Amino acid sequence: MTTYILLITVVVLSISGFLIGRYRASAMCEAPGASVKLHSRPSYYGLLTAMWCGVPALIVAVLWHGLEPAIIDHLVLSDLPPEIRSLPENRLSLVLNDIKNQAAGVMFSESRDPVIREAADHCVRLRAISRMAMSVVILSLSIIALVAVQKRLSPEMRARNHVERFIRCVLVVCSTLAIFTTVGIVLSILFEAMRFFKAVPVTEFLFGLKWSPQMAIRADQVGASGAFGAVPVFVGTMLVSAIAMFVAVPIGLMSAIYLSEYAGSAVRTVAKPVLELLAGIPTVVYGFFAALTVAPFIRDMGTMAGLDVSSESALAAGLVMGIMIIPFVSSLSDDVINAVPQDMRDGSYGLGATKSETIKYVVIPAALPGIVGGILLAISRAIGETMIVVMAAGLSANLTVNPLKAVTTVTVQIVTLLVGDQEFDSPKTLAAFALALLLFIVTLLLNIIALYIVRRYREQYE
Amino acid sequence: MGMPAGTGLDPDDDVAVVDQGFRAGMSSGPEARKTAGEPFTENPRMKCRKVNVFYGDKHAIIDVSIDIGRNQVLSMIGPSGCGKSTFLRCLNRMNDTIEGCRVTGTIKLDEMDIYGREVDVVPLRAQIGMVFQKPNPFPKSVFDNVAYGPKIHGLARNRSELEEIVETSLRRAGLWKEVKDRLSQPGTGLSGGQQQRLCIARAIAVTPEVILMDEPCSALDPIATAKIEDLIDELRERFTIVIVTHSMQQASRVSQRTAYFHLGNLIEVGPTEFVFTTPRHRLTEDYITGRFG
Numbered sequence: 001m002t003t004y005i006l007l008i009t010v011v012v013l014s015i016s017g018f019l020i021g022r023y024r025a026s027a028m029c030e031a032p033g034a035s036v037k038l039h040s041r042p043s044y045y046g047l048l049t050a051m052w053c054g055v056p057a058l059i060v061a062v063l064w065h066g067l068e069p070a071i072i073d074h075l076v077l078s079d080l081p082p083e084i085r086s087l088p089e090n091r092l093s094l095v096l097n098d099i100k101n102q103a104a105g106v107m108f109s110e111s112r113d114p115v116i117r118e119a120a121d122h123c124v125r126l127r128a129i130s131r132m133a134m135s136v137v138i139l140s141l142s143i144i145a146l147v148a149v150q151k152r153l154s155p156e157m158r159a160r161n162h163v164e165r166f167i168r169c170v171l172v173v174c175s176t177l178a179i180f181t182t183v184g185i186v187l188s189i190l191f192e193a194m195r196f197f198k199a200v201p202v203t204e205f206l207f208g209l210k211w212s213p214q215m216a217i218r219a220d221q222v223g224a225s226g227a228f229g230a231v232p233v234f235v236g237t238m239l240v241s242a243i244a245m246f247v248a249v250p251i252g253l254m255s256a257i258y259l260s261e262y263a264g265s266a267v268r269t270v271a272k273p274v275l276e277l278l279a280g281i282p283t284v285v286y287g288f289f290a291a292l293t294v295a296p297f298i299r300d301m302g303t304m305a306g307l308d309v310s311s312e313s314a315l316a317a318g319l320v321m322g323i324m325i326i327p328f329v330s331s332l333s334d335d336v337i338n339a340v341p342q343d344m345r346d347g348s349y350g351l352g353a354t355k356s357e358t359i360k361y362v363v364i365p366a367a368l369p370g371i372v373g374g375i376l377l378a379i380s381r382a383i384g385e386t387m388i389v390v391m392a393a394g395l396s397a398n399l400t401v402n403p404l405k406a407v408t409t410v411t412v413q414i415v416t417l418l419v420g421d422q423e424f425d426s427p428k429t430l431a432a433f434a435l436a437l438l439l440f441i442v443t444l445l446l447n448i449i450a451l452y453i454v455r456r457y458r459e460q461y462e
Numbered sequence: 463m464g465m466p467a468g469t470g471l472d473p474d475d476d477v478a479v480v481d482q483g484f485r486a487g488m489s490s491g492p493e494a495r496k497t498a499g500e501p502f503t504e505n506p507r508m509k510c511r512k513v514n515v516f517y518g519d520k521h522a523i524i525d526v527s528i529d530i531g532r533n534q535v536l537s538m539i540g541p542s543g544c545g546k547s548t549f550l551r552c553l554n555r556m557n558d559t560i561e562g563c564r565v566t567g568t569i570k571l572d573e574m575d576i577y578g579r580e581v582d583v584v585p586l587r588a589q590i591g592m593v594f595q596k597p598n599p600f601p602k603s604v605f606d607n608v609a610y611g612p613k614i615h616g617l618a619r620n621r622s623e624l625e626e627i628v629e630t631s632l633r634r635a636g637l638w639k640e641v642k643d644r645l646s647q648p649g650t651g652l653s654g655g656q657q658q659r660l661c662i663a664r665a666i667a668v669t670p671e672v673i674l675m676d677e678p679c680s681a682l683d684p685i686a687t688a689k690i691e692d693l694i695d696e697l698r699e700r701f702t703i704v705i706v707t708h709s710m711q712q713a714s715r716v717s718q719r720t721a722y723f724h725l726g727n728l729i730e731v732g733p734t735e736f737v738f739t740t741p742r743h744r745l746t747e748d749y750i751t752g753r754f755g
């Protein structure tokens with residue numbers, strides 16, 4: 001019986017469990033002479049039956065699938081002749097692979113070795129047994145649960161409470177899954193970064209002023225001494241993000257003020273979605289807009305003004321990134337400005353304040369924590385942005401704050417270090433993880449600060 | 463006697479109308495009703511003539527004419543949705559901030575037509591202050607809340623003058639003793655009644671001539687309400703006050719004149735004791751005896 005058919009059977013069993021449970025529960029209280037009252041609505045008894053019928057069976061199926069390969073491997077290995085078993089770890093795994101390929105019937109590994117062929121047969125047999133056993137266990141589990149719940153079904157049974165508790169468990173599991181994923185990502189970055197820091201000292205990475213991640217492959221290779229100072233890379237990120245914020249914050253904030261305070265409803269219904277359309281443009285598109293339109297334009301302008309502008313400049317990347325972030329700032333600010341109670345504005349108008357005085361002295365100060373929180377979120381977005389800078393900022397790690405020069409950013413370096421064939425034991429590749437860790441810490445801190453500020457703001461009005 | 467449009471603002475005409483006790487409707491809307499009682503007084507602070515308010519197509523206020531007496535408290539009562547708050551907001555042009563709202567007729571502060579072409583709404587609102595239903599202190603310190611108006615109107619030349627204005631206003635609002643040690647703390651941290659008195663202090667800090675109050679006690683407990691009512695009585699010496707209230711007890715406690723609104727019409731105006739004891743109009747009587755509303 002294949003897994004799919006098994007799953008469908010379990011689902012069908014659960015559905016019939018639901019119907020049976022509901023029917024029997026309603027029959028219990030509607031039977032002639034029955035004066036008892038059900039504790040819960042009949043459908044809760046049905047749900048309870050379906051739950052017990054399906055969930056344990058599914059859990060067993062998942063566990064079975066998870067553990068089966070390891071157990072079969074172990075059994076196959078223990079049946080091999082001792083001279084093979086005594087092979088070193090990595091050779092042994094090659095043999096195991098051969099056996100598995102043979103078992104799966106992959107043609108090119110048609111084996112010359114009778115031992116392997118026999119082991120493969122053994123493996124196939126074990127799998128068949130396992131499948132059978134699983135089908136039997138799961139189906140009987142389902143049916144036993146169905147019968148057991150039906151036996152215990154009584155009007156006093158608190159079916160609703162059981163179902164509610166079960167639903168709560170499902171919700172808890174879902175939220176912990178999300179949290180564990182985050183933790184897993186952080187840990188994996190952390191471990192790789194630790195390996196990097198074994199090769200390169202933390203202080204050199206944090207304070208080194210030169211970034212040139214080239215490692216000698218052979219000992220006698222020339223001109224390939226690695227330098228892993230993250231400062232130029234981070235300065236590049238900060239420079240591009242700062243330019244982006246110089247564009248995004250004033251334009252975003254002012255358009256938010258215009259839209260929420262001045263614009264009529266007709267303008268707002270058109271302008272707001274159009275502005276938010278900017279957020280829907282893929283960053284790749286922004287990237288080639290920056291590289292093919294803005295950067296050459298800036299270079300030409302600079303040449304006309306007698307400035308030396310490189311064809312990939314921090315300015316081009318920053319400007320385009322700023323445009324990308326405008327909707328972030330404007331829609332977050334718009335939300336908090338709208339959340340300022342109309343009473344505040346009325347109070348100010350009632351004292352004879354003009355519209356701009358009201359906005360300057362009452363609305364903006366009241367909305368400021370929310371606006372700052374929104375700006376911080378936008379900054380962490382800018383720092384983590386990759387595609388635009390890959391295409392428009394450049395690759396050379398210049399330690400400069402001149403926006404007309406090419407700079408590189410953390411994300412660009414991570415991309416270049418990890419694209420293509422890489423050896424995962426060289427500091428060159430591992431440097432990507434160290435950069436990612438640092439980047440993650442910076443954006444995490446920004447997000448925490450932003451959330452803290454936003455929360456304080458919320459408390460003020462509730 | 464008829465009151466031809468355009469001459470209806472003539473003081474002599476007003477007196478004649480007062481004698482008659484009724485305002486003759488000439489070109490009124492479909493549901494216009496005559497106003498019973500004494501809508502006009504001698505030497506009023508504000509004069510409203512044939513005021514109509516429209517929200518889009520909705521005719522919210524219909525042909526209201528009334529005088530607001532100097533250093534008096536006028537209370538406006540009526541069932542919910544009768545237009546009393548709308549009318550109040552016409553008196554300092556707060557309705558300007560509402561989209562689709564249109565006001566016709568004339569409202570004069572002393573001899574100035576506040577809807578006149580040459581009138582700037584900003585200084586007007588400094589002359590006619592307003593206190594709102596829900597206490598709405600700004601999210602600033604107590605001091606800055608009161609100093610806000612004087613600052614934007616440039617009433618103080620230096621810090622010490624500003625401090626003086628703040629202290630006087632808080633004293634007049636009966637709040638000084640309670641907040642003098644925490645002027646730098648946020649105004650939103652005060653109790654509801656204190657917040658409302660802070661809003662009153664904020665309004666009188668710009669030395670208005672008229673103060674409009676839109677149900678100032680509806681969000682407050684009885685003790686805080688009593689304090690505000692005492693305060694209103696004291697403020698009457700310096701200011702002219704118009705108060706919208708849902709509480710007829712409050713109207714009878716604080717006001718000298720009472721106006722009764724019904725479905726956008728001004729039904730009856732008169733000295734408070736007469737309106738509550740011997741109402742002339744059947745609708746007024748129904749309302750104050752609790753038959754509806």
